[in-house]
Each structure stands twice: as structure tokens, then as C-alpha cells.
Amino acid sequence: MKKIIILFKQNYLFFITGAFILFGIFVRYKGLGYSDLQGDEINPLDYLGNIKGTNPTLTDFIAYLLVQKRGPIQYLINYANTSLFGYHNEYQVRLPFFILGSLALVSFYYFAKKIFDKNAAMWTTVFLALNGLYITFARITQYQSFMYFMVPVSLFVFVKAFKDRNYKLISISGFLLSLDMLGHYDTLSVLPFICFFVLASLYRDKSDFMYILKSGTLFSLFFIIPSILFYVPFLQNSSYESTTSDYLGRRIFGGGFMPRTPYVVEKILAMYVPMEGWAFLFLFIVLGLFFLGSNIRENKIFKYKIPFNLSYLYYFGVSLFSFGIIFSFFPLKPRLSTLIVYVGSILIILLLFLSKKVKPVYVGLASWFLFANAFYFFFLRDPRTHVYVVFIPGFILAGYGLSKFLNYFNSYIKIFFSTLIIIFFIYLSYINWIIYVDKNPEYLWWDKPVFWSNLYTLQHVRHKKIDGVFGFNHNRDWKIIRDYYDSGCLKGTYNSNEKNSITKFYMGVDQDNLLTDGMQLGADTLIGVEAPHSWYFYNMELYKSGYYLLKTIYKGNYEAVWIWGKVEVYPNGKLLCE
Structure with missing residues (x-):
């Protein structure tokens, strides 16, 4: 010893x-x-x-x-x-x-x-x-x-x-x-x-x-x-x-x-x-x-x-x-x-x-x-x-x-x-723990306090395109949403406020109506994402004319994904498999 x-x-x-x-x-x-x-x-x-x-x-x-x-x-x-x-x-x-x-x-x-x-x-x-x-x-x-x-x-x-x-x-x-x-x-x-x-x-x-x-x-x-x-x-x-x-x-x-x-x-x-x-x-x-x-x-x-x-x-x-x-x-x-x-x-x-x-x-x-x-x-x-x-x-x-x-x-x-x-390196280690290990809430998509202030805030880019952001915890269950389609719980065209290249890779098809940015009405299913990774950072409106709210997906204590369905396609106001 x-x-x-x-x-x-x-x-x-x-x-x-x-x-x-x-x-x-x-x-x-x-x-x-x-x-x-x-x-x-x-x-x-x-x-x-x-x-x-x-x-x-x-x-x-x-x-x-x-x-x-x-x-x-x-x-x-x-x-x-x-x-x-x-x-x-x-x-x-x-x-x-x-x-x-x-x-x-x-x-x-x-x-x-x-x-x-x-x-x-x-x-x-x-x-x-x-x-x-x-x-x-x-x-x-x-x-x-x-x-x-x-x-x-x-x-x-x-x-x-x-x-x-x-x-x-x-x-x-x-x-x-x-x-x-x-x-x-x-x-x-x-x-x-x-x-x-x-x-x-x-x-x-x-x-x-x-x-x-x-x-x-x-x-x-x-x-x-x-x-x-x-x-x-x-x-x-x-x-x-x-x-x-x-x-x-x-x-x-x-x-x-x-x-x-x-x-x-x-x-x-x-x-x-x-x-x-x-x-x-x-x-x-x-x-x-x-x-x-x-x-x-x-x-x-x-x-x-x-x-x-x-x-x-x-x-x-x-x-x-x-x-x-x-x-x-x-x-x-x-x-x-x-x-x-x-x-x-x-x-x-x-x-x-x-x-x-x-x-x-x-x-x-x-x-x-x-x-x-x-x-x-x-x-x-x-x-x-x-x-x-x-x-x-x-x-x-x-x-x-x-x-x-x-x-x-x-x-x-x-x-x-x-x-x-060494104390400063411990501080940086703590910051890295907050950013990469702790996921509730996901940094930097939701404001995350460290000591007396937020570690970082996206306020200066809200309602704007975010470039150069990657590697942070960000899960919106696109594979589960794809499974909803494959199992018949969802059907028809879809649109989202997430970038099309991401949704296409997971869903297998392009979004409906790609002429403008952000989520557009008209598709059979609307998939609203709180804090989308690569497109616009803003809260989706919770009212959509002619649409039912079919599903809400949570990440920790936070609402992360909302799935709306057209009234004509989802007449019961819920997933088709429910």
C-alpha cells in the first residue's frame, strides 16, 4: 500500500x-x-x-x-x-x-x-x-x-x-x-x-x-x-x-x-x-x-x-x-x-x-x-x-x-x-456529461441549466434554419413511425417539419408537397416534431383544421412528436390499428 x-x-x-x-x-x-x-x-x-x-x-x-x-x-x-x-x-x-x-x-x-x-x-x-x-x-x-x-x-x-x-x-x-x-x-x-x-x-x-x-x-x-x-x-x-x-x-x-x-x-x-x-x-x-x-x-x-x-x-x-x-x-x-x-x-x-x-x-x-x-x-x-x-x-x-x-x-x-x-478539466467533464450522457432534456434542443445559467440557448436561431449541428442526443422515433405505416396504423401521404432527407431515409418515401419549407397542410398524415434536427426550430401549432391528433410521443418529460391524421382518412380520430 x-x-x-x-x-x-x-x-x-x-x-x-x-x-x-x-x-x-x-x-x-x-x-x-x-x-x-x-x-x-x-x-x-x-x-x-x-x-x-x-x-x-x-x-x-x-x-x-x-x-x-x-x-x-x-x-x-x-x-x-x-x-x-x-x-x-x-x-x-x-x-x-x-x-x-x-x-x-x-x-x-x-x-x-x-x-x-x-x-x-x-x-x-x-x-x-x-x-x-x-x-x-x-x-x-x-x-x-x-x-x-x-x-x-x-x-x-x-x-x-x-x-x-x-x-x-x-x-x-x-x-x-x-x-x-x-x-x-x-x-x-x-x-x-x-x-x-x-x-x-x-x-x-x-x-x-x-x-x-x-x-x-x-x-x-x-x-x-x-x-x-x-x-x-x-x-x-x-x-x-x-x-x-x-x-x-x-x-x-x-x-x-x-x-x-x-x-x-x-x-x-x-x-x-x-x-x-x-x-x-x-x-x-x-x-x-x-x-x-x-x-x-x-x-x-x-x-x-x-x-x-x-x-x-x-x-x-x-x-x-x-x-x-x-x-x-x-x-x-x-x-x-x-x-x-x-x-x-x-x-x-x-x-x-x-x-x-x-x-x-x-x-x-x-x-x-x-x-x-x-x-x-x-x-x-x-x-x-x-x-x-x-x-x-x-x-x-x-x-x-x-x-x-x-x-x-x-x-x-x-x-x-x-x-x-484539473478543476477546470473537471468542469469540462461535467459539461460533457450534461451534454452527452444526460438525455432529460436533450441538449441543446431544450434549454438546459448548468449552475446559474443555461448551458446554451437556441433562442438566436429560433424560426431559422440551423446549420452545423450534429452528435447531440436527438431521438424522434422515426423507426417507430415507420413501423406504424408498415403495420397499417398510419397510411397515405405524410408531411413533416423535419428535413426531407432524414424522413425519407426512415420512411422510405418523400414527403408530400416539398415546394416550401416547414410542414404543409394537405397530406393524409402530419408528423410534427418539436425541435427538428435539421430544419426549423419552432413549436408546432396544436390545432390543424381538418386533422385529429392521433398520437403524442414523449422524450423524458417533454412532448417530442405529434402525429395528426386527416379526418377523412382517420374517421375515428385514432391510429387505424387501435
């Missing part, structure tokens, strides 16, 4: 961070099959047609892949799943992505450890484990969990191969990154890490030129060739111009140069993590950038001497970047805040690159984060949750910043700050 106590005292932070990581896995898994398929989850499964459909032939499936808006990996995973086992329920198709999202905790740990040390790696993993946005990705049947699992694996192999001068591993790393590319073209955000890591290595040792040329050629071949095998026919497909090209154009360029993206994305991100959680992460990302420059000692740029140490200019760049980020959330001068962020980012990258005492991998990591941040937060018109790619390097920087921050103090002050940080 005494040995256990001594071991805990010596390694208490690892035991505590390990507990947070296990909790993060638990929250990802709990209620995995509870929710109906949500929003874009329908897309990776609509090759089935509906919940009682069957897999298409391989030829038809390949043709289906070429008309989608993203890479094929998520579709291939689901196709393999439903080919082997058939389609049974939401849990089945989400399970592979939960596994990938949980394995990402391992891949992040080893990649962060490869760059820094085990302390930074542990804190990196905690940031990932308790981040609500990444928790939701592990709870849906989409590509994101594959991406953030595979990217650290690819880069871990690349860094190891480059240092060991192992051409075989260089080739493997290129192939692994091509798999990421087949998951989504968000993978391109990783290229600054590769480029600046390699260029910084060459700048520090020009005798490596031939090795870098050979390894770079090998890596590029194994990255590009598997990717173009899909993307060339994908881009040549006749549907690309009319669907994907237009979609990408609107999402990337629709708002003009330097839009108000941070201010807009804040509203989505706050659904998953309270803003104090994002501020906490940002603080340690900035500290991570700060500590990356601790070895800058030069007082010259190339061969030209300057009258001060470059470290001062570097810390000015970090300060400028930080100020620009904070300023961007007060959208008074969006172009000014964007330019400040760009200038600060360029200064940071340039000075890390020029200082030969800074490790090339540090240059790569900072460049990866800063380029991704500049593009997704300050250039794209409508990135929504695609900003998750910014936090892949962001978590690693934050883990490093937190580790260095704690090591900066003596034991007593370190214990004090460690305690405060």
Missing part, C-alpha cells in the same frame, strides 16, 4: 490525466445508438435508399462515389459494414467511427510525444479527450474521426522516417497521407507541416539536399498517385460542375475576401464547448507558440546584423497574432483583425524558420497551425465545423504550452496551478 501511495505521489498527474482520457472515451460511447441519424449522417448511407434498403452492386456504388461532394473513405467504411452485416441500427454504423475516434487518443499521444515529450503528450491527449467538438465526431458516421486518427499516424511515420533516413517508411507515410486525402480534401491543410519541416531541415543542413530531393520525390509519388486514382475521375464526372464545384465555391469564396468568419463560427463552436473552454485552449496554444521560440538567440537575418535579439521580434509576432484573434471576435474591423493575424503568423513562421537552433519539426508544427487557422477562420466564407482541422495541431501546441507552463514553477506553485487546471 505504501508503494502505491508513493507511486501515486510521484505520478499523480498521469493518473489524473488518465482518468480524464478514460472519461472522454466513455462519453464518446455512451448513448452511441440513441439518436436518429442526423444531418450529414444520411449522406454516407443514402446508397441504401432507406433503413430497409439493400446495398447496390459494386459498379453502382462506384458510380455513386463519383457524384458525392467529398472523398470516398466514409462511404467505403459504411459500404463494407452494411455489406458484411446488413443495416440494423444507428449504433452499428457509428461504431467504426467511435473506434477510430478513440484510437485517435493513442495516435495523438505518440505523435505529440515524438515532437516533444510524454508530459506534453499526456496533456495533448486530455485536450482532445474532453473537447466536445471532437467527442461529437466520434459519435457520428462521418469521415472526421478517420481524419483526425490518421493524420497523426501519417505524420508520426513521416517524421520518424525522415530522421531515420528510411525510404521505405517515407513511402508508407506518403501512402497513409493519401488515405487521409481520400477521406477529405481537408488533408491539404497538413501540407504546411511537411513543406516547412523539410525546408527548415534543408536550411539547417544544406548537405542534405540530395536526400531531401529523393525522399520528397518518393513521398510525393505515394501521396499523389493513390489520390488521383479517385480524384481525376471525380473531377471529370459530369455532376462535378453542377454540384460539388458550386458547393465549394459558395463555401470558400461566397463572402468575398476577409469575411467575418471567427465571429460567425463562434456561435457553432459554443454549442459543443462553452466559450471559456475555447478560451482556455487558446491560452495554452499561445503559450505553446511562445515556448517554441525559447531557443531563438540570433541577432541577424541571413548575413545582416540587427541591433536586437530576434526573440523580441518573435514574441512581438506571437502577441500580434493573439491580439488579432481576440479582436476578430468583436467584428468592428474584420479586415484589420484579419491582417493583424496574417502579419503575426508570418512573423512567427519566418523567425522560427530562420533560427537554426529551433528544431525543424517545431517550424512544421507552428506553420501547420498558423496556415490552417488563417485559411479556415479568416479566409473561408462558411467553414462551419471544418475548422476542426485547426485544432489537430492546436491540441499539440496546447499540450506543449501547458506542460512547459507547469514545469516553469517550483513544486508548490506547480501543485497550485495543476489543481486549478
Whole structure:
């Protein structure tokens, strides 16, 4: 017992961070099959047609892949799943992505450890484990969990191969990154890490030129060739111009140069993590950038001497970047805040690159984060949750910043700050419990109090379309409603205020009258949903001219679904099987 106590005292932070990581896995898994398929989850499964459909032939499936808006990996995973086992329920198709999202905790740990040390790696993993946005990705049947699992694996192999001068591993790393590319073209955000890591290595040792040329050629071949095998026919497909090209154009360029993206994305991100959680992460990302420059000692740029140490200019760049980020959330001068962020980012990258005492991998990591941040937060018109790619390097920087921050103090002050940080992580864990484990009421569809205020309120989007919401508990018993039809309890046409792609997947047929949004009178059956997932958030009127209220479905203590029937179709005012 005494040995256990001594071991805990010596390694208490690892035991505590390990507990947070296990909790993060638990929250990802709990209620995995509870929710109906949500929003874009329908897309990776609509090759089935509906919940009682069957897999298409391989030829038809390949043709289906070429008309989608993203890479094929998520579709291939689901196709393999439903080919082997058939389609049974939401849990089945989400399970592979939960596994990938949980394995990402391992891949992040080893990649962060490869760059820094085990302390930074542990804190990196905690940031990932308790981040609500990444928790939701592990709870849906989409590509994101594959991406953030595979990217650290690819880069871990690349860094190891480059240092060991192992051409075989260089080739493997290129192939692994091509798999990421087949998951989504968000993978391109990783290229600054590769480029600046390699260029910084060459700048520090020009005798490596031939090795870098050979390894770079090998890596590029194994990255590009598997990717173009899909993307060339994908881009040549006749549907690309009319669907994907237009979609990408609107999402990337629709708002003009330097839009108000941070201010807009804040509203989505706050659904998953309270803003104090994002501020906490940002603080340690900035500290991570700060500590990356601790070895800058030069007082010259190339061969030209300057009258001060470059470290001062570097810390000015970090300060400028930080100020620009904070300023961007007060959208008074969006172009000014964007330019400040760009200038600060360029200064940071340039000075890390020029200082030969800074490790090339540090240059790569900072460049990866800063380029991704500049593009997704300050250039794209409508990135929504695609900003998750910014936090892949962001978590690693934050883990490093937190580790260095704690090591900066003596034991007593370190214990004090460690305690405060652990309390904050406990707070985030409690928030995650409220959001993902407790279902009465379902967050965020009903206001949910935490301490003295609501955790989040949809008041600002009531009566409006809600975009970018997924992974939360949301069940409206569409399978039961489908069973009502199959058993003869309901019949005829139907209409709902839920999005047609969702109802069609569960019901097997389109809604009646799709010309306008929201629920329309005229169908034989009206299915009103309180807090529909993907369409309009408003309370359905409880009176409908010429309709009986046939059934009310509850979720916990809350009315969630109302089924009305036309008087002529349901003359007794109840389900036909009653």
C-alpha cells in the first residue's frame, strides 16, 4: 500500500490525466445508438435508399462515389459494414467511427510525444479527450474521426522516417497521407507541416539536399498517385460542375475576401464547448507558440546584423497574432483583425524558420497551425465545423504550452496551478456529461441549466434554419413511425417539419408537397416534431383544421412528436390499428 501511495505521489498527474482520457472515451460511447441519424449522417448511407434498403452492386456504388461532394473513405467504411452485416441500427454504423475516434487518443499521444515529450503528450491527449467538438465526431458516421486518427499516424511515420533516413517508411507515410486525402480534401491543410519541416531541415543542413530531393520525390509519388486514382475521375464526372464545384465555391469564396468568419463560427463552436473552454485552449496554444521560440538567440537575418535579439521580434509576432484573434471576435474591423493575424503568423513562421537552433519539426508544427487557422477562420466564407482541422495541431501546441507552463514553477506553485487546471478539466467533464450522457432534456434542443445559467440557448436561431449541428442526443422515433405505416396504423401521404432527407431515409418515401419549407397542410398524415434536427426550430401549432391528433410521443418529460391524421382518412380520430 505504501508503494502505491508513493507511486501515486510521484505520478499523480498521469493518473489524473488518465482518468480524464478514460472519461472522454466513455462519453464518446455512451448513448452511441440513441439518436436518429442526423444531418450529414444520411449522406454516407443514402446508397441504401432507406433503413430497409439493400446495398447496390459494386459498379453502382462506384458510380455513386463519383457524384458525392467529398472523398470516398466514409462511404467505403459504411459500404463494407452494411455489406458484411446488413443495416440494423444507428449504433452499428457509428461504431467504426467511435473506434477510430478513440484510437485517435493513442495516435495523438505518440505523435505529440515524438515532437516533444510524454508530459506534453499526456496533456495533448486530455485536450482532445474532453473537447466536445471532437467527442461529437466520434459519435457520428462521418469521415472526421478517420481524419483526425490518421493524420497523426501519417505524420508520426513521416517524421520518424525522415530522421531515420528510411525510404521505405517515407513511402508508407506518403501512402497513409493519401488515405487521409481520400477521406477529405481537408488533408491539404497538413501540407504546411511537411513543406516547412523539410525546408527548415534543408536550411539547417544544406548537405542534405540530395536526400531531401529523393525522399520528397518518393513521398510525393505515394501521396499523389493513390489520390488521383479517385480524384481525376471525380473531377471529370459530369455532376462535378453542377454540384460539388458550386458547393465549394459558395463555401470558400461566397463572402468575398476577409469575411467575418471567427465571429460567425463562434456561435457553432459554443454549442459543443462553452466559450471559456475555447478560451482556455487558446491560452495554452499561445503559450505553446511562445515556448517554441525559447531557443531563438540570433541577432541577424541571413548575413545582416540587427541591433536586437530576434526573440523580441518573435514574441512581438506571437502577441500580434493573439491580439488579432481576440479582436476578430468583436467584428468592428474584420479586415484589420484579419491582417493583424496574417502579419503575426508570418512573423512567427519566418523567425522560427530562420533560427537554426529551433528544431525543424517545431517550424512544421507552428506553420501547420498558423496556415490552417488563417485559411479556415479568416479566409473561408462558411467553414462551419471544418475548422476542426485547426485544432489537430492546436491540441499539440496546447499540450506543449501547458506542460512547459507547469514545469516553469517550483513544486508548490506547480501543485497550485495543476489543481486549478484539473478543476477546470473537471468542469469540462461535467459539461460533457450534461451534454452527452444526460438525455432529460436533450441538449441543446431544450434549454438546459448548468449552475446559474443555461448551458446554451437556441433562442438566436429560433424560426431559422440551423446549420452545423450534429452528435447531440436527438431521438424522434422515426423507426417507430415507420413501423406504424408498415403495420397499417398510419397510411397515405405524410408531411413533416423535419428535413426531407432524414424522413425519407426512415420512411422510405418523400414527403408530400416539398415546394416550401416547414410542414404543409394537405397530406393524409402530419408528423410534427418539436425541435427538428435539421430544419426549423419552432413549436408546432396544436390545432390543424381538418386533422385529429392521433398520437403524442414523449422524450423524458417533454412532448417530442405529434402525429395528426386527416379526418377523412382517420374517421375515428385514432391510429387505424387501435
